[in-house]
Amino acid sequence: MTTTAQYNFAYLDEQTKRMIRRAILKAIAIPGYQVPFSSREMPMPYGWGTGGVQVTASIIGPDDVLKVIDQGADDTTNAVSIRAFFAKVAQVQTTTRTAEATIIQTRHRIPERALQAGQILVYQVPIPEPLRFLEPRETETRKMHALEEYGLMHVKLYEDIARHGRIATTYAYPVKVEGRYVMDPSPTPKFDNPKMHMSEALQLFGAGREHRIYAVPPHTEVVSLDFEDHPFEIQHFEQPCALCGAEQVYLDEVILDDAGGHMFVCSDTDNCEERRNAGFVGSLGVQEAAE
Amino acid sequence: MDTILEGGFSSPVLNSQTAFRAVMDALANPGTVQKLVAPLSTHRRLGPELVSILLTLSDHDTPIWLDDTLRSDPAVTEFIAFHTGAPVVAEPGRAMFAFASAAAALPRLDQFNLGTQEYPDRSTTIVLAVEALTGGEQLVVRGPGIKDHGHINLVGLPEDFFAQWSANRELFPRGIDLLLVADGAVMGLPRTTRISEGH
Numbered sequence: 001m002t003t004t005a006q007y008n009f010a011y012l013d014e015q016t017k018r019m020i021r022r023a024i025l026k027a028i029a030i031p032g033y034q035v036p037f038s039s040r041e042m043p044m045p046y047g048w049g050t051g052g053v054q055v056t057a058s059i060i061g062p063d064d065v066l067k068v069i070d071q072g073a074d075d076t077t078n079a080v081s082i083r084a085f086f087a088k089v090a091q092v093q094t095t096t097r098t099a100e101a102t103i104i105q106t107r108h109r110i111p112e113r114a115l116q117a118g119q120i121l122v123y124q125v126p127i128p129e130p131l132r133f134l135e136p137r138e139t140e141t142r143k144m145h146a147l148e149e150y151g152l153m154h155v156k157l158y159e160d161i162a163r164h165g166r167i168a169t170t171y172a173y174p175v176k177v178e179g180r181y182v183m184d185p186s187p188t189p190k191f192d193n194p195k196m197h198m199s200e201a202l203q204l205f206g207a208g209r210e211h212r213i214y215a216v217p218p219h220t221e222v223v224s225l226d227f228e229d230h231p232f233e234i235q236h237f238e239q240p241c242a243l244c245g246a247e248q249v250y251l252d253e254v255i256l257d258d259a260g261g262h263m264f265v266c267s268d269t270d271n272c273e274e275r276r277n278a279g280f281v282g283s284l285g286v287q288e289a290a291e
Numbered sequence: 292m293d294t295i296l297e298g299g300f301s302s303p304v305l306n307s308q309t310a311f312r313a314v315m316d317a318l319a320n321p322g323t324v325q326k327l328v329a330p331l332s333t334h335r336r337l338g339p340e341l342v343s344i345l346l347t348l349s350d351h352d353t354p355i356w357l358d359d360t361l362r363s364d365p366a367v368t369e370f371i372a373f374h375t376g377a378p379v380v381a382e383p384g385r386a387m388f389a390f391a392s393a394a395a396a397l398p399r400l401d402q403f404n405l406g407t408q409e410y411p412d413r414s415t416t417i418v419l420a421v422e423a424l425t426g427g428e429q430l431v432v433r434g435p436g437i438k439d440h441g442h443i444n445l446v447g448l449p450e451d452f453f454a455q456w457s458a459n460r461e462l463f464p465r466g467i468d469l470l471l472v473a474d475g476a477v478m479g480l481p482r483t484t485r486i487s488e489g490h
């Protein structure tokens with residue numbers, strides 16, 4: 001008997017999958033609306049993205065190719081563990097290459113490479129309710145969504161402008177989907193917000209602890225909230241990636257030594273590697289190769 | 292007629308996954324035709340497409356509504372009870388799923404559960420067998436999941452479907468979602484899809 005024979009395919013039992021699948025279908029039919037579902041215990045802590053894992057487990061089939069990223073990287077403990085989990089319980093092929101994946105489970109980033117039709121991006125969401133920090137009561141936030149009462153959200157953003165001269169929110173920057181629901185894009189940097197708009201890929205969001213699933217179908221309008229006099233802007237970086245020279249990508253700061261030495265490199269490790277393999281070299285990439 | 296023990300999926304876990312992805316792709320890409328997995332065998336009136344979706348999405352947590360033809364056939368109700376355990380309800384307004392073997396047998400769309408403003412996800416998903424998914428009068432579809440616009444050419448829609456669908460669209464975020472099936476395939480029309488005449 002193999003180890004995998006002790007589990008149902010993709011770990012979840014069929015009744016749970018059906019329940020999650022029904023929630024996913026309604027989420028797709030009502031873009032940006034949070035569908036409640038009965039979250040199950042998974043063999044990993046909540047902080048590891050059990051909502052995303054449950055969504056992936058409910059949609060994945062033997063022919064899928066899975067990529068898992070955490071902050072843009074395929075090689076963090078979280079990403080490696082989730083990839084290994086599905087390789088074991090669903091016997092799927094895994095990859096680090098964005099272009100090869102049919103399902104990409106993510107925490108905190110959207111790949112730099114434009115997603116294609118047929119690809120599915122599954123987000124691990126810690127706090128799905130964008131109005132939660134304004135209103136702690138679920139009954140009230142539900143009412144606000146029902147009545148399309150998003151004035152408080154705009155007030156909060158405008159207070160930012162009054163205080164900082166600009167909207168200070170840089171992560172989990174709220175968006176409006178198809179002109180109706182205000183949605184939390186999960187703690188991705190606002191740099192990634194424009195990638196959600198009219199994406200070719202289906203985007204699914206799972207919040208395990210909060211028991212919510214929501215979705216953005218392909219070719220759906222996703223607009224970051226802003227004001228006429230303070231339009232939405234993404235982060236800009238002063239210099240390109242130190243390893244591959246990429247511009248217009250999201251960069252992470254990496255500390256090099258105790259003396260304050262640092263460099264900025266691609267957060268999307270697959271994109272960086274692909275560029276370096278193609279011969280692109282950044283300012284510190286040359287030195288690295290010469291060592 | 293088969294016995295009720297037969298007629299499920301040959302490989303329930305994997306077939307359900309494949310059929311679900313077809314339904315998911317159908318709703319995420321409205322107006323496109325997605326191939327369904329065929330069950331082992333089917334009943335006279337409960338066609339293979341209805342069976343496939345029934346087995347994939349319903350269980351004892353999902354009240355289902357059946358049209359008169361299906362509900363009056365003991366072989367159909369026994370099959371559903373045995374394979375899914377789903378309670379069959381008489382009122383369309385209580386159904387999570389509705390299965391209709393022909394457009395003529397379908398009540399008006401607004402007779403089904405339309406969901407509430409606070410819980411629009413509680414609305415009925417209607418699964419309707421039509422004559423064909425292609426070959427009919429051309430209609431234009433727009434909305435989430437559709438790049439610019441698409442075309443549908445369904446055969447066998449309800450009489451005043453056009454007006455009923457517009458009324459359903461007006462209810463957003465409330466409203467029913469529609470899965471149309473024929474020839475081993477499914478097409479999705481979620482409540483967000485706008486349908487118009489023209490090219």
Ligand SMILES: [Zn+2]
Binds near residue numbers: 241266
């Ligand atoms: Zn790079």
